[in-house]
Amino acid sequence: MSRLRALDARGPSVAPPPPGTPVPAEPRNLADLYRDHRMRMVRLAVLLVDDPSTAEDVVQEAFTGLHRHWAGLRDEAAAVAYLRTAVVNGSRSVLRRRRTARDYVPPHQVNARSAESLAMLSAEHQSVVDALGTLPPRQREVLVLRYYGGMSEAEIADATGISRGTVKSTASRALDAVQRAMAGRPGRG
Structure with a gap:
């Protein structure tokens, strides 16, 4: 029986477990x-x-x-x-x-982040988010899933529909790009 499929009605035909028997966790x-x-x-x-x-x-x-x-x-x-x-x-x-x-x-309009979202982020966090924003979408996805989501290469490959090798190479290129972007920011060493 799946943990997810909770039975709504446990009728009288289900006998209670004998004393001392571990009771399984309730289905989620x-x-x-x-x-x-x-x-x-x-x-x-x-x-x-x-x-x-x-x-x-x-x-x-x-x-x-x-x-x-x-x-x-x-x-x-x-x-x-x-x-x-x-x-x-x-x-x-x-x-x-x-x-x-x-x-x-039109080219003269700029998509700017809201003041609220900027105020919510620390300076260090903001520099990381800004560096992530410079990446192509696939590179951003791989880094976010790997380092924020804590997913393995296999899980990332499964979630994004790309091979494990592509995940590895994409992550490597993305990390290099983030490092270059953060090194080029004013006030960073």
Whole structure:
């Protein structure tokens, strides 16, 4: 029996376990996963799309998709993997739409970050986020998933749909680019 599929009614036909028998943990439900993983997924999406409200929308869509596919999931790990993949794919879609919209913006308009988002970040964190912003989307995804998400190369490859070798080479190039970007900032050694 899957931990995710909680039985709503445990009728009288189910006998209580004998005394001293360890009672298994209650099966997890969607509300538990939402409570435990929502903020982590929002932070992941913020690092990918660089906008808190858009990140929340991406995560909400991911949880909506999880709800639609709930019956087909094997266990909690599969549900979390589904969420991560949905957040990465949703973030990619947002970035594609932004890129398309940017093509129609006159050159004199600049997309600036909000004062609130800038005030929320420390100077060091801001320099890292700025350096991430200079990377191509795939490089940014790989670094965010590796160092923020704590995912292995295999998990990143699975979530992004690229090979492990591509994950390794992309991460290496991205780290070099971030290091160069941060070394070129004023006031850094």
